[in-house]
Amino acid sequence: LSPPVRPRAATIRMDATPPCLFSQLADPPPPEALALLERRGIAAPTPIQALSYERLVAGEHLLLHAETGSGKTLAMLLPLLRRTAACGGAKLLVLSPTRELAAQLADEAAYLLRGGALGPPSVALLAAGVPADVEKLCGARLVVATPPELCALLADGTPTEAASGSRRLADGLAAGVRALVLDEVDALVPGLKEFRGKRHFKWMDKGMHPAEGVVKMLMRRSTHSDIQVVAASATLDRSTRRKVEKLLRASPVLRAAGRDSFSVASTLTTAGGARTEDMPTERVTLVPEGIAHFLCPLSIDTTTDGTAAAVAALDKIHRAREGEDDGASLVFVSSRSTYLGGAHAIASALRGKGLEAAALSDALWPGSTRAVKRQPRAKQRQERFPPRPLGGGALLPGPTASAQVQQSMQSPAAADESVMERRQSLNAQMRGSPSKLVVADAAATRGLHLDAVTRVYILGLPANADSYLHLCGRTGRWPRTSRAEVVTLATSGELRTLKGWASGWGVSLEAL
Numbered sequence: 438l439s440p441p442v443r444p445r446a447a448t449i450r451m452d453a454t455p456p457c458l459f460s461q462l463a464d465p466p467p468p469e470a471l472a473l474l475e476r477r478g479i480a481a482p483t484p485i486q487a488l489s490y491e492r493l494v495a496g497e498h499l500l501l502h503a504e505t506g507s508g509k510t511l512a513m514l515l516p517l518l519r520r521t522a523a524c525g526g527a528k529l530l531v532l533s534p535t536r537e538l539a540a541q542l543a544d545e546a547a548y549l550l551r552g553g554a555l556g557p558p559s560v561a562l563l564a565a566g567v568p569a570d571v572e573k574l575c576g577a578r579l580v581v582a583t584p585p586e587l588c589a590l591l592a593d594g595t596p597t598e599a600a601s602g603s604r605r606l607a608d609g610l611a612a613g614v615r616a617l618v619l620d621e622v623d624a625l626v627p628g629l630k631e632f633r634g635k636r637h638f639k640w641m642d643k644g645m646h647p648a649e650g651v652v653k654m655l656m657r658r659s660t661h662s663d664i665q666v667v668a669a670s671a672t673l674d675r676s677t678r679r680k681v682e683k684l685l686r687a688s689p690v691l692r693a694a695g696r697d698s699f700s701v702a703s704t705l706t707t708a709g710g711a712r713t714e715d716m717p718t719e720r721v722t723l724v725p726e727g728i729a730h731f732l733c734p735l736s737i738d739t740t741t742d743g744t745a746a747a748v749a750a751l752d753k754i755h756r757a758r759e760g761e762d763d764g765a766s767l768v769f770v771s772s773r774s775t776y777l778g779g780a781h782a783i784a785s786a787l788r789g790k791g792l793e794a795a796a797l798s799d800a801l802w803p804g805s806t807r808a809v810k811r812q813p814r815a816k817q818r819q820e821r822f823p824p825r826p827l828g829g830g831a832l833l834p835g836p837t838a839s840a841q842v843q844q845s846m847q848s849p850a851a852a853d854e855s856v857m858e859r860r861q862s863l864n865a866q867m868r869g870s871p872s873k874l875v876v877a878d879a880a881a882t883r884g885l886h887l888d889a890v891t892r893v894y895i896l897g898l899p900a901n902a903d904s905y906l907h908l909c910g911r912t913g914r915w916p917r918t919s920r921a922e923v924v925t926l927a928t929s930g931e932l933r934t935l936k937g938w939a940s941g942w943g944v945s946l947e948a949l
């Protein structure tokens with residue numbers, strides 16, 4: 438690897454027109470990788486990719502801030518794989534806040550590594566519901582992990598076999614990792630408050646989030662002083678930036694704003710205690726462009742389960758829109774809402790209305806005990822509205838698929854591949870059957886990309902303004918669809934709060 442480049446404190450202004458093709462960038466990806474991208478219709482970089490590619494290939498640490506759906510995943514993975522391709526053993530560790538995103542990132546990386554032009558094509562996934570295969574994790578070129586699961590594996594010292602596996606993995610990561618990706622970084626280092634009560638790790642006693650624990654362990658134990666770190670999110674506030682800076686000791690911030698323009702781009706560096714800052718101190722909100730926002734007031738009693746009322750309203754709105762375009766629809770259930778059974782119960786109730794609907798967790802992790810345990814009401818609902826296979830394919834697993842999944846849970850080698858396959862099959866089904874609704878808990882939305890989504894329904898008020906932006910950002914993504922709309926169904930009080938958030942964004946929220 439070329440020596441790492443010290444982070445610079447400088448403002449980058451993109452006055453010149455960016456190169457129009459990946460192949461025209463300095464140190465471009467190899468032709469085989471370009472051919473793979475072209476097979477997916479990717480030839481020209483998006484603004485954030487054009488801004489960051491050459492700097493990342495040169496070894497800079499960067500914090501990427503660009504709107505949802507603007508190609509940050511490729512912006513991070515492609516140059517890092519390019520840079521580390523030369524040394525066959527170099528590992529990349531990718532941390533993701535949710536298992537859904539982890540599966541997606543593993544899938545993306547596996548695609549880029551096909552054919553071996555960017556190095557050995559081995560990707561391992563470690564997330565809840567995917568059994569840890571220490572051999573595979575130790576040997577993989579790229580590891581995608583959710584921090585609690587990685588922490589649990591690294592910190593688990595009780596059974597001897599597990600302890601020696603953990604030690605081997607910790608040694609393997611410390612010796613092999615040359616690049617670290619922190620996707621959705623503001624969700625990865627949210628502060629301990631959000632994490633408390635779920636699991637406990639020794640790092641938490643020192644006030645650290647598991648992601649910070651993993652990063653610190655890596656930085657401390659690594660034999661390489663030049664681990665390159667890239668972090669990204671569509672939403673960054675000052676406190677997250679400070680945390681990331683503190684964590685990485687130095688982190689320039691690169692921002693691409695707007696769909697086709699490079700209106701703001703600056704860096705932020707904190708090195709050796711000295712702080713140089715040339716980025717605006719106020720919060721910069723990047724609102725995904727080209728999305729129509731609609732509001733639908735619901736009269737529900739917030740002290741009881743509002744599923745029936747919300748589903749009735751959603752049914753009406755969705756049927757009125759059916760046939761307007763051939764895009765797919767996602768339904769997000771806000772964690773603050775009164776829909777007690779969550780996504781699982783809403784999907785069942787929608788099926789009860791005769792709509793094709795499936796819960797995302799069922800589609801990706803069928804048979805997962807977690808989904809059922811967290812949602813006891815969903816079970817009762819399922820008895821009233823038994824799940825049935827959807828037209829044109831089994832979004833919901835039949836007994837055979839479910840048995841296969843149970844089996845794959847016991848056979849670790851197959852487990853992560855099957856999650857990726859299920860993701861691809863879900864995507865194919867959504868493209869093939871536009872009337873289908875995929876329902877997810879809002880917490881699972883960070884970074885989620887499903888093809889051809891033109892409509893997002895949000896049930897209840899999202900946890901905060903950033904969460905609303907991430908939910909909206911599941912549509913209107915690159916490559917752009919001609920239509921993108923978000924309909925929020927919530928009580929009038931909740932909608933007032935939403936209007937308050939949006940008042941400074943310059944978007945209009947229309948009543949349905």
Ligand SMILES: Nc1ncnc2c1ncn2[C@@H]1O[C@H](COP(=O)(O)OP(=O)(O)OP(=O)(O)O)[C@@H](O)[C@H]1O
Binds near residue numbers: 478479504886910914
């Ligand atoms: N240069 C490109 N040209 C066309 N499509 C692209 C390009 N780069 C990425 N894409 C596609 O854009 C979509 C969105 O990309 P990605 O998931 O990386 O967005 P993101 O910025 O990470 O969004 P989020 O903030 O929601 O996580 C993906 O389907 C990806 O394949």
